Amino acid sequence: MHLRDKLSLHEIAKRTGLSRNTLRRWLRAPQEVQVPVYSRPQALGKLSAFTGELEQALQADGHRSKRDRRTAKALFAQIQAVGYVEREASVSSTCLVSVQRNRYSVPCEFAGQRVSTRLYPTRICVVAGGAVVASHERAVNRGQTVYDWQHYIALVQRKPGALRNGAPFADMPAPLKQLKLGLLRHCGGDRIMAQVLAAVPTAGLEAVLVAVELVIESGALSAEHVLNVLARLNACALPETVQTTLQLVDAPRANTGRYDSLRSLNEAPGGAAAVNHA
Numbered sequence: 001m002h003l004r005d006k007l008s009l010h011e012i013a014k015r016t017g018l019s020r021n022t023l024r025r026w027l028r029a030p031q032e033v034q035v036p037v038y039s040r041p042q043a044l045g046k047l048s049a050f051t052g053e054l055e056q057a058l059q060a061d062g063h064r065s066k067r068d069r070r071t072a073k074a075l076f077a078q079i080q081a082v083g084y085v086e087r088e089a090s091v092s093s094t095c096l097v098s099v100q101r102n103r104y105s106v107p108c109e110f111a112g113q114r115v116s117t118r119l120y121p122t123r124i125c126v127v128a129g130g131a132v133v134a135s136h137e138r139a140v141n142r143g144q145t146v147y148d149w150q151h152y153i154a155l156v157q158r159k160p161g162a163l164r165n166g167a168p169f170a171d172m173p174a175p176l177k178q179l180k181l182g183l184l185r186h187c188g189g190d191r192i193m194a195q196v197l198a199a200v201p202t203a204g205l206e207a208v209l210v211a212v213e214l215v216i217e218s219g220a221l222s223a224e225h226v227l228n229v230l231a232r233l234n235a236c237a238l239p240e241t242v243q244t245t246l247q248l249v250d251a252p253r254a255n256t257g258r259y260d261s262l263r264s265l266n267e268a269p270g271g272a273a274a275v276n277h278a
Helices: 009-016 020-028 048-062 072-082 149-158 167-171 174-183 189-198 205-218 223-234 257-266
Strands: 085-090 096-099 102-105 114-119 123-128 131-137
Touching (some): 009 020, 096 114, 149 189, 174 205, 189 223
Antiparallel strands (some): 096 102, 123 131
């Protein structure tokens, strides 16, 4: 390029990414120095992850008229709908994280920690330790607080009294709300309700709801009753009974002579007298 196109070393270095000292050394002794190779690594841009989607969109627009083809602004808006905006946030002592002037709940074990929030067009995801720990529908208006009552199950195990005036538990399913109202009328009902909620992470929400509905129908509201019904619902099925009778491999034969032959074998040698069994 320097000898053929008469370009300056500055222009060659700008085009190739090689230093001017390397170019001077190569020009002075080309027979001794290895020819420099441009080895700048290919940098990934912000849109590199959407290359396949953009190529597919351009191929689809190639079969359309110019009036119906999407503009670059429309394609960028389409990519934004697929992607998300990620920011770091701190979880408050009430297990809430602020995103776009709204607050969303996270599991109580992350209180006081730093997490990552991902803002999608229709939902909010909270990531901690490389895993999604909470997901909510994105609030439309500002100043709202979105709860997930299952995030506070571990908290009520330590503080059962939070069930009485706890806003996070206002969105519980109807059977759990009915059981809560019945239990909180009695002394220690908040602890019993906390025991019932503790079964949700292990047994599953659907199984607990079925057990609670059966307990409400029976009228005996207690944690032991709910856990008993839940254990019976999750119990393994008994094995099926055998329909056929046992069959002998060697069936007995009606032969009395076999007894005499066995007795003769058991008699001592030397002409021992036979025993009279008559």
